[in-house]
Amino acid sequence: MTQPPPDSALRDRRILLVEDDPTVAEVARNYLRSAGFLVDEVTDGFQTIDSVTAVRPDLVVLDRKLPGIDGTEVCRRLRTFTDVPVLMLTALSATEDRIDGLESGADDYLTKPFSPRELVLRVRSILKRTVDESTPEAPFALGPFRLDASARKVSRGGDPLELSAREFDLLAFFLKHPNQVFDRETLLRSVWGWEVGDLSTITVTVRRLREKIEGDPSHATFLTTVWGAGYRFDVEEADAESAAEGVR
Amino acid sequence: MTQPPPDSALRDRRILLVEDDPTVAEVARNYLRSAGFLVDEVTDGFQTIDSVTAVRPDLVVLDRKLPGIDGTEVCRRLRTFTDVPVLMLTALSATEDRIDGLESGADDYLTKPFSPRELVLRVRSILKRTVDESTPEAPFALGPFRLDASARKVSRGGDPLELSAREFDLLAFFLKHPNQVFDRETLLRSVWGWEVGDLSTITVTVRRLREKIEGDPSHATFLTTVWGAGYRFDVEEADAESAAEGVR
DNA sequence: CCGCTTTGTCCGCGTTTCGTAAGGATTCGA
DNA sequence: TCGAATCCTTACGAAACGCGGACAAAGCGG
Known part of the structure; x- marks a missing residue:
């Protein structure tokens, strides 16, 4: 650092x-x-x-x-x-x-x-x-997701996801940092680029994103809530490994 | 608070x-x-x-x-x-x-x-x-416990533990400082970030934590009480060694 | 210029958490 | 054995937290 x-x-x-x-x-x-x-x-x-x-x-x-x-x-x-x-x-x-x-x-x-x-x-x-x-980033896959950052496209299990700009940015961030908890402030800085702001913005965007990527948004399996700490994108360790290759 | x-x-x-x-x-x-x-x-x-x-x-x-x-x-x-x-x-x-x-x-x-x-x-x-x-902190194991700080996950013997935020912070602290006694005031400062506060807060959180990580909470084997001094997280030296490897 | 989408904000609700207090148990020293 | 200090246990309730719904402003394409 x-x-x-x-x-x-x-x-x-x-x-x-x-x-x-x-x-x-x-x-x-x-x-x-x-x-x-x-x-x-x-x-x-x-x-x-x-x-x-x-x-x-x-x-x-x-x-x-x-x-x-x-x-x-x-x-x-x-x-x-x-x-x-x-x-x-x-x-x-x-x-x-x-x-x-x-x-x-x-x-x-x-x-x-x-x-x-x-x-x-x-x-x-x-x-x-x-x-x-x-400089184009190489596309990579993580779990069922496939991210092509430079084309701004994501898919889940082959089906392309129709995300808004913010939703895409947020998902892309999580895909690049799987299995790691981020609090709302950090997300606001890293994804939104704000130094200060209403934290509920994140809550809402997460909700909207979940509606598009989760089977049952009220029982998220990917973008999970960590009570009192933030959110985390959960992916099998094995998948995470292979995915990490793509990131580098 | x-x-x-x-x-x-x-x-x-x-x-x-x-x-x-x-x-x-x-x-x-x-x-x-x-x-x-x-x-x-x-x-x-x-x-x-x-x-x-x-x-x-x-x-x-x-x-x-x-x-x-x-x-x-x-x-x-x-x-x-x-x-x-x-x-x-x-x-x-x-x-x-x-x-x-x-x-x-x-x-x-x-x-x-x-x-x-x-x-x-x-x-x-x-x-x-x-x-x-x-860079996210590398996960490490100590005794039967495995801590992934950046994912905010802990497990004991492979089974994930469901801890609240405070419980997680407290356990994480002890896992990082095994075989060392900490009095309540120090814990209050280090884990809670308080300068002053009711010490019974620790007592209660320790108890709640014990209920989730100890087989028999009233006869703790990991998070033990050191009478008149505080609490200590007990782990075999051998385990502590191997755990230290993971930290580096 | 007008609809449609995106996106940030707000509000009310149900849930979880966590500090506090109070009484019981345990330890220790004399 | 007794008393005081220390720790445990339990329970309560306020506060924190996250969620969904709704709304309005801004952005965008036609």
């Missing part, structure tokens, strides 16, 4: 830093550069739009409070013509603010004062996501 | 405590230990680097003011070869200081004098973020 091989796949990625406070900008720039990223800098919203069009960065780090147009508005406008990931910086940690940020189309969110280390970690994690999506 | 839930997934994580003031170190060590962490200690920067390399702790608690090289510098150097989370301790609460600390790569920050309880909370929260999808 402690030793992250400097991800060569992530090196030399181009990052556009939008920040009007010179001090903050300097710190962020230095850290991102020493993490191996190429950093461009602008200080207001209009330059941002221009720069994104011209330079096509791999990610935008966007201050929420900007001279001229607001960060959320910038983000919204970016979204009209590009899918470039946006990491939003904000002074406030209020939930409302966070919601606003994500609503405007940001991919992640960081509250000031932030640790530059955290910034780098987040940037890496976002980029990794987008990289991972482009 | 009043305290945070004991987090079995975080238990037994290795923490390196870097602090030159023996008084502070002692308090911190005791609290971290009774929260279920394994604590190593060093008192200066060079030892820190060495120890991190050698022991690979899961987290470093680092005093900012150290003899020899300064804490921020130590942190910076750590960052050149590892991403181990760092929690920085400092005497000053000045914002500038905080910024410095975070810039050097610390994950969080705690100003002295701090409450040991706060320390434990911070440590937990940092680990929780980083642990998440990390």
Whole structure:
């Protein structure tokens, strides 16, 4: 857990830093550069739009409070013509603010004062996501289930399952981590990507998922409830072994 | 009842405590230990680097003011070869200081004098973020028992045991620390995560646990009472040995 | 622009859990 | 053997927990 091989796949990625406070900008720039990223800098919203069009960065780090147009508005406008990931910086940690940020189309969110280390970690994690999506994962089977992550298809016993996006993500997560209990908070972070949120969201999605993958949803045999701890995807040990091959 | 839930997934994580003031170190060590962490200690920067390399702790608690090289510098150097989370301790609460600390790569920050309880909370929260999808704990056997902590499953002689959350946590604790006496207060802190509380809580939970794991609960052979001292989980040395293999 | 689906939130209900208290049993020392 | 300290046992009830149903907002495709 402690030793992250400097991800060569992530090196030399181009990052556009939008920040009007010179001090903050300097710190962020230095850290991102020493993490191996190429950093461009602008200080207001209009330059941002221009720069994104011209330079096509791999990610935008966007201050929420900007001279001229607001960060959320910038983000919204970016979204009209590009899918470039946006990491939003904000002074406030209020939930409302966070919601606003994500609503405007940001991919992640960081509250000031932030640790530059955290910034780098987040940037890496976002980029990794987008990289991972482009590198196809090999399909694998576990128990009666077969997951083709890159095609976003799952089947049970040969019959394809019709899952919604969230249901698919959740099932995929469990298939990749069988026989392990996850509490709702962890699921919220790992599958939803939220740092905080209503835990009943998980309860409900689990229920909906069960209705589609379990014979009798009220007596789950795969996605079981572990009282007071969370949920676990149960699979025979033998199956789990053979499945683990596929994961690696 | 009043305290945070004991987090079995975080238990037994290795923490390196870097602090030159023996008084502070002692308090911190005791609290971290009774929260279920394994604590190593060093008192200066060079030892820190060495120890991190050698022991690979899961987290470093680092005093900012150290003899020899300064804490921020130590942190910076750590960052050149590892991403181990760092929690920085400092005497000053000045914002500038905080910024410095975070810039050097610390994950969080705690100003002295701090409450040991706060320390434990911070440590937990940092680990929780980083642990998440990390490697699940390997299952192991001890005597007739088999514990799979990440699946939250235990069995005795092959038969799965149906335990409640608390019962599981308690048994897991004893399985990880066999042939060792624990008084009720320690159990309350380590398993329940409480600083204060009614000790009869343990008595009752032990009794409930015994009913499920002992052939004859009133003549316990595994979870035995040590009069005037606490409880101990008895297992043949030979079994304990073989069990230790599994742990490694 | 309008339906349909997805998805998050809320509420009420039944179940399980777990702390607490109180009385009985056991151990230990004198 | 007696008394005090310690531990066991039992029972109760509040609180926690998970579940299903329903609803509304947002997203999506036509």
